[in-house]
Amino acid sequence: MKPPLHVLLCSPRGFCAGVERAIAMVEAALAKHGAPVYVRHEIVHNRTVVGRLEAKGTIFVEELDEIPANTPHPVIFSAHGVSRAVVEDARSRGFAVIDATCPLVSKVHHEAALHAANGHHILVIGHAGHPEILGTMGHIPTGQCTLIQTLEDARSVTPPNQPLALVTQTTLSVDETSGIIAELTRRFPHLKQPKKEDICYATTNRQTAIKSVAPRADMVLVVGAPNSSNSRQLVATALAHGASAAHLIGRAEDLSALDFTNVQTLGLSAGASAPEDLVQGVITHLQATRTTTVEEVITAVEDITFKIPQSLSQPTA
Numbered sequence: 001m002k003p004p005l006h007v008l009l010c011s012p013r014g015f016c017a018g019v020e021r022a023i024a025m026v027e028a029a030l031a032k033h034g035a036p037v038y039v040r041h042e043i044v045h046n047r048t049v050v051g052r053l054e055a056k057g058t059i060f061v062e063e064l065d066e067i068p069a070n071t072p073h074p075v076i077f078s079a080h081g082v083s084r085a086v087v088e089d090a091r092s093r094g095f096a097v098i099d100a101t102c103p104l105v106s107k108v109h110h111e112a113a114l115h116a117a118n119g120h121h122i123l124v125i126g127h128a129g130h131p132e133i134l135g136t137m138g139h140i141p142t143g144q145c146t147l148i149q150t151l152e153d154a155r156s157v158t159p160p161n162q163p164l165a166l167v168t169q170t171t172l173s174v175d176e177t178s179g180i181i182a183e184l185t186r187r188f189p190h191l192k193q194p195k196k197e198d199i200c201y202a203t204t205n206r207q208t209a210i211k212s213v214a215p216r217a218d219m220v221l222v223v224g225a226p227n228s229s230n231s232r233q234l235v236a237t238a239l240a241h242g243a244s245a246a247h248l249i250g251r252a253e254d255l256s257a258l259d260f261t262n263v264q265t266l267g268l269s270a271g272a273s274a275p276e277d278l279v280q281g282v283i284t285h286l287q288a289t290r291t292t293t294v295e296e297v298i299t300a301v302e303d304i305t306f307k308i309p310q311s312l313s314q315p316t317a
């Protein structure tokens, strides 16, 4: 007889509104213009999603100079957003650009640009090199922002003597970021902060769900990609909130590398760029060796959707 396994399935998990919109925009562009369409950077950080879109005729590039000059095919910016320099570069090359930047990332770009126009030096909380941070910092004039990655950075930063403002990456750890913001606010009481936090609803909700599951779980698994910031934060959040072990896995096949000997209760979630069929694939895989019961742990119900632009949803005249 197979040993029992109780799965605590986090809800919400997986795709957020920004990811669904970005994927829908690539699919709509393929339907409207035909293959190929070019996408700068992975449209969302998930190899399965990228592979499925490649199979339909999407060509992913890292930089615009990889795209043939004067191509008539659309060039799509990923959900993470791009800098102004990239927008201008695409324009100068004459590309037909479709911008799939998540509206919640665009909101941060606008905040950052407004602070800069108002003469603020901007403290940007985020991870160096992440495409979203490259895009956000690329909306601020050179020299007018400082990247803060850690609490230690917040303790030691010495910004110029001018009004200060704050923006953050949308996919950070809620707990860690609140500590960083508290330190910056203590040191710079007049720091201008967003009216509503920049960390997005999807990141916050997925972390809340995993916090409620972690203390009950012998192990927590997060389906997601190593380059997905919000997926990595889910693993860290699970460990910080009582999970004995937590791992990031790409798909069901990765389970074979893990030791389930002492695991009776398993927490399961997925990053905002991981499709639900990968989560269900993990459950199916577990069922092959364990008598599996699934308890969905619901900590929020999401009803946010972002429409794709009308120009893509309407057929060509």
Ligand code: SF4
Pocket: 016, 017, 018, 019, 079, 102, 103, 104, 105, 170, 171, 200, 201, 202, 203, 230, 272
């Ligand atoms: S994680 Fe948040 S900011 Fe990023 S695409 Fe999803 S909704 Fe937008």
